[in-house]
Amino acid sequence: MLVVRTSRVSFGLFEADLKTGEIWKAGRRIKLQSQPFKVLAMLLEHPGEVISKEELQERIWGQDTNVEFEHSLATAVNRIRDALGDSASNPRFIETLARRGYRFIAPVTWLEAAPANSQSSESPGTSEMLSEPAILIAPAEHPAPAPSPAPAESHGTPSRRLSAIPARNLYIGIGLAAALGIFLGFAWGTRNTPSPLPRIIQLTDSGTIVPTGSTIEIPPASVTDGVQIYTSVVSSGQGVLARIPVGGGDAQPLRVPQQVLTASLGDISPDHTELLVKGHLSTEAEEPLWIVPVGGGSAFRVSNVLAHDATWMPDGKSILYATGSQLMTVRLQDGAVSPFTTLSSGRAFWMRWSPDGSLLRFTVVDPVSHATSLWQLATGSHQPRKLLDSWKIAANPCCGTWTADGKYFVFQAISDAGSDLWRLDGASLERPYRITAGPLGFGGPVADRSGGRIYFLGTDSRSQLFAFDTHRNALFPEPDFLSGAIRLAFSRDHQWVAWTDSHDRLWRARADGSERIQLTPNSLHVFLATWSPDGQHLAAMAAEPRQPWNIYILSSDGGSLVPLLHENRNAADPSWSADGKSLVFGRVDDLMGRENAPRSLEIVDLATNKTMTIPHSDGLFSPRWSPDGRYISAITLDQQKLMLYDTLTRTWTTLANSSVADPAWSTDSHAVYIHAFMAEGQPVYRVSVPDGHMERVTNLVGLQAAHPADYYFCGLTPDNSPLVRVRFSAGDLYSLDLEAH
Incomplete structure (x- = not known):
């Protein structure tokens, strides 16, 4: 395969063209002046290496510069950090080494342009660990359909099209690629390899989708009726129910009674007209269940049951709910409750039926170790079976969903690289394939009502600590x-x-x-x-x-x-x-x-x-x-x-x-x-x-003017001033199509 190296690099949500001096975040061009970009470019060319101030001065300012170099360099680095949302005290991209220089600490990928008919294939014996090319995250304001093998470049959006090269070199390259293809075909025979990682599309850019945290048992769920995605967003520091178009756009809070305003989602009815939610008026694990129309308005309480999660039964006439270590059903017509199964330990969350109603898969949380695992239960059986029992590639698999045709089961799991999405083929119990590889923490998948498209949460939270000055009634940053x-x-x-x-x-x-x-x-x-x-x-x-x-x-x-x-x-x-x-x-x-x-x-x-x-x-x-x-x-x-x-x-x-x-x-x-x-x-x-x-x-x-996602009270200073952690972003919704090639 012929690979043409371009001048573009990818790191986190960012892409930069070192030749043109342009930089984008999630497909959107951001401003960075010429001199700071030159500093950034030099750091990107040598990721992980310490670049001394003297090297930066010689290349960018010149040895004979008359400007106040130290001040100019510090200003340039500060402007880079502002553009990237980075912090000197808690760096994600640029690390300062006192009296030595700077180092770019995030992974950097040189974007490669390849012929349209090229495909990535996995290495022998590593079917669980796919190759991990840089993932293209399309901008929120230009939601796109499933990409073709050679997508066209949108205006102002980074492209991975083949750069213009002399025809003679191109023909030679095609010949080499063909020879390499023949060799690989001989070596690998008819080996069936998975597709490259799919293209990710960003649907929202508000940063207000409610994320999970290290102290919360399970991520919040989202559901869809094929037209809207229903999820929880942060409003005035609290999570509220809202809907977002599947093509992307702003969240519109649902008008619902106070009892369910901050409820958590469980499921959407089989006919896509009603939401099943759990009340959230306290922090008790078991709360009332409610049914709310997808358009908002009224709310109907489901009998007198208390649960920590629930889903509809396939026939739409009953609710399957989890309370303690038990799974129970309640009939909507008369409120009759029946036992379904009892877990040997832990509590069940994220219960999801296969499209044909033959298999129930769910997440079990161990209350002591906090570990999560995936289980399934066949219709008519009362003995749950564990999935991925011998899987060691990632930990804490949880929170899965079936695609509409039942072809895939998509879930999240945590590895050293963070939280990513994986898929199992059909009813398979082992050997999942990774379908995302950062740079965000991905989780909480929900399947579209048709095809192989899934929607999910991406988190890249940023927060800062402030002290509240009671005399000036304002927040001031801590050191x-x-x-x-x-x-x-x-x-x-x-x-x-x-x-x-x-x-x-x-x-x-x-x-x-x-x-x-x-x-x-x-x-x-x-x-x-x-x-x-x-x-x-x-x-x-x-x-x-x-x-x-x-x-x-x-x-x-x-x-x-x-x-x-x-x-x-x-x-x-x-x-x-x-x-x-x-x-x-x-x-x-x-x-x-x-x-x-x-x-x-x-x-x-x-x-x-x-x-x-x-x-x-x-x-x-x-x-x-x-x-x-x-x-x-x-x-x-x-x-x-x-x-x-x-x-x-x-x-x-x-x-x-x-x-x-x-x-x-x-x-x-x-x-x-x-x-x-x-x-x-x-x-x-x-x-x-x-x-x-x-x-x-x-x-x-209302204390902070920069529209934060939420606030946390963190304690007191020695003079009893409240300390407040302000989170400026929580999460956004993304999508990908498992059937796109």
Whole structure:
């Protein structure tokens, strides 16, 4: 096969033409001045290599330049980062190496133009790992039908057409390609190879599709009637039901009753006229089921059942729902409930019938290890069978859907490269093929009502940490080294700060950013950490892959991590006593993993490792010990009350009746700050202790002018200013056609 190298390169969502000085993001041309582009081009030509400032100066400015070179170079790099949405403190593309230079750290693919009749084929013995050419992501404003082998170039959109070359060279190349084809045909015989990775088309560009997170059991689902895609989008910081044309465009929120405004989708009826949704007025795992017309309007509750997921039965007359470890059916006509099957462990999600109604496939989530797996159940059988039992290429397969003709079953799984989509052929149980290979995290597939087209979510979230200034009523960015922090905590002397990053790693540094070190290995997923009163140790809530959450004790200077508990269940939210001799901890809520065991709060003596249960703490989680040691705050599992435990009188009182998330004690122990995440405007309140007086500090919604996707309350600064993580993008919808060649 003749391959003609072009001047174009691909990295992430971006393509750049190093010859013309043009750059595109998802097919849209973006502005970058000439000098910054030259710097970018030099870095792209040497990915992974350190390019010194002297090399950049000689090539771009010249050795005899009279300009202030250091300032000009720094300005150029800043403009590149602005164009790419990159960050110096948490780089995805350009890394700064102090006193040395810069390095481009993202994978770079040189785009190759090939003859229209060329095909990619897989290497021998690697049918599960397809070749991974750069994927063309078409722009949202120009949704296209399934591409032909030699697609025409759209105006302003990068093309992979063969560049113009002399005819003589072309003929020679064709001859070489033909000879190579004969040789490969002889060597491989009639081996049947899969098609190249399909072309991806971007349908939305708002960045508001609700994504999943590392602490949520299962990704949100989308459904389609062939005309609209129904999904959840972020509006004013909350997920709401909306519809989006299958050809792409803006999301239009559905007008539905308040009970189902923030509901999660389960399925669409066989006749494509009604949506099956689960209520979401609390964080309880099992919620009411509702039926809503695809056009919005009214809502009808499905009997009195409570479920965590549901789907229509093939005949459209009953609902199959999952509650606990059981699958049940409820007849719509009279509400009669019947058992369907019982799982040996875990809970079922994403239940999807094959088009002929003969096979049910679903995802099972282990509540302790959080691992996901795919299972199937044949009609008339009560013994589920596991899929991909010996598959080792990727982990945590989940969330699958059948194509309309039943030819393929598409699901998501996670590998070292991130979350991607895979397909199984028909009723096959093994040997899936990869159909996406980044650069985004892809998941949540839904099949079109005809053909082989699927729609799915692509996520590339960006967030930044801000502190709220109560005097100026505005958000101000935290220092660069904390800009990418997810959760953080300051030591009690305010000299040190510890935080987790977007890769769930734990770091610590002085408050000015000096002496920064990584405390935990990349393999350990850290949710949060808290400082001991003397600042010598940290207690971290963390988990090894496919293992329950545990509490680890580690030195603030790094070193070994010591697991505190030795039990096969989740432990969460460690908080230190005032003397540093004990920790209070709880269990996880339903969103992070439903358990059958009772959930209460416990105190562990660090000297003896003995635990005691706090009286009357059943149904509470997320404990926080006040700095003075007098009180312990906690949240009810439905996150509708803030409770207060007095360690002297050993009694509980209700401190606040409000939706509650991420409580944080003031440094003087006189108040607890909470995020009322379900209230209008998502306010942060200061709740006085012990009288419970609630003072609104600020509304998170509307604070940032850059149209963020959502907000998270992350804690307090040493002067009790709220810390807020603003996410500027969540996810977008994409599509691909499995039948396109």
